[in-house]
Amino acid sequence: DSDKLIFERLQKEFEAARVAQTEEISIDDEQWNDGLLATIREKVHIEAERKAMVNLANIPTDSQFQSRTTYRIRNKVIYCLDGARIGIQYETFFAGEPCEIYHCVLESKSFLEKMTVTEHTLPFFLPIREVETDHLSSNAIRFIDHLEEILQSYIDRREQVRLIKELYGNQIGELFYSLPYTLIEFTLEDFECKVTVSIRYSDLILTLPSQARVLAWPLRSAKRISAADRRAQPVPSRLSYAENALKTLSLPEAYAEIVLELPRALKQMFYSQESD
The missing domain is CATH 3.30.390 (Enolase-like; domain 1)
Structure with missing residues (x-):
């Protein structure tokens, strides 16, 4: 039940972030690098600090900070979520048809501290914690991309089995x-x-x-x-x-x-x- 609740809550949060976005930037493999990820991390922390100041001092909102940019890299979308969090939405496909969408949320206490996975909707039998231990602190890009590979390959294998059951x-x-x-x-x-x-x-x-x-x-x-x-x-x-x-x-x-x-x-x- 708790997994279902997390799934539903994250689905709503990512959908709200999608609706609130003001711009989606398509990123190619060359642009998808540590520099861009650092920019996104800095952006979510600045936004979190700004919101905290607004709440404390009742400062009027600045339209410059109201812009919500998302970043699409292949079949994943990076969202800037509230609370200094980064959300990754993984879209999976089989034979050109869309399959499940999965979510993973990364968080760090400050821009300089390492990120951790706080929540996700990946199947429980896929080793996200092992991948996190192996890659997230040393190479966050590798972590994000490797999860994409694992998820898409799982869908490929599963759908191949479904297809032979259906056909034969x-x-x-x-x-x-x-x-x-x-x-x-x-x-x-x-x-x-x-x-x-x-x-x-x-x-x-x-x-x-x-x-x-x-x-x-x-x-x-x-x-x-x-x-x-x-x-x-x-x-x-x-x-x-x-x-x-x-x-x-x-x-x-x-x-x-x-x-x-x-x-x-x-x-x-x-x-x-x-x-x-």
Whole structure:
């Protein structure tokens, strides 16, 4: 419940900041650097101090300070939030279509002190605290960009799984995946043997697996298998072509190629077993 409340509150705050903005500046990769981030940090602290003075001394507002600038860098938007905070809004996409929006709020006690993550709406199983420890104090730009990579890659992997379920769900059995979709396993059972697929992603920013293992297990009822072989423990065969496809193509594309080539591969496999 607390996560949901944080999500709703931050969503409202970022939406209010978007409505209040007077200018959105598009920044390219070259302009997105420590100097710009320092400018944004200085701006939020000056604004926080000005508001504190206004509240204390009842000073009339200066229109110069009423301007609210946001900065768009690729698929993220940097907001200057109240309370000397910087808000990063991450927009994610799959196949050109928008997916979830995530938020991360950075804060520091003064312009010279290091920033910390105070709130965020990232999935709990993504290691934001580790990334914060590794990068935020030493390289804030790297921290902000790395979170973008992690989020977009997670969405890519998740949507690839959703797509194969949608397209080929009737052929897939025993589908399993870890929460960040860094381990995905499923079986194909609509053939003369049971094919088990296991893929792993060694890094959270990968969208193609670093490891793939595809095994074809002969079914005891298959016509080609002798009575003696049926009594014996079945020995699986690796399908190298399928493993290569999984490591070089998106999951839906790899799946289509695996299924297309599977009858030929199984025929070849059975033939070689018979000739042994």
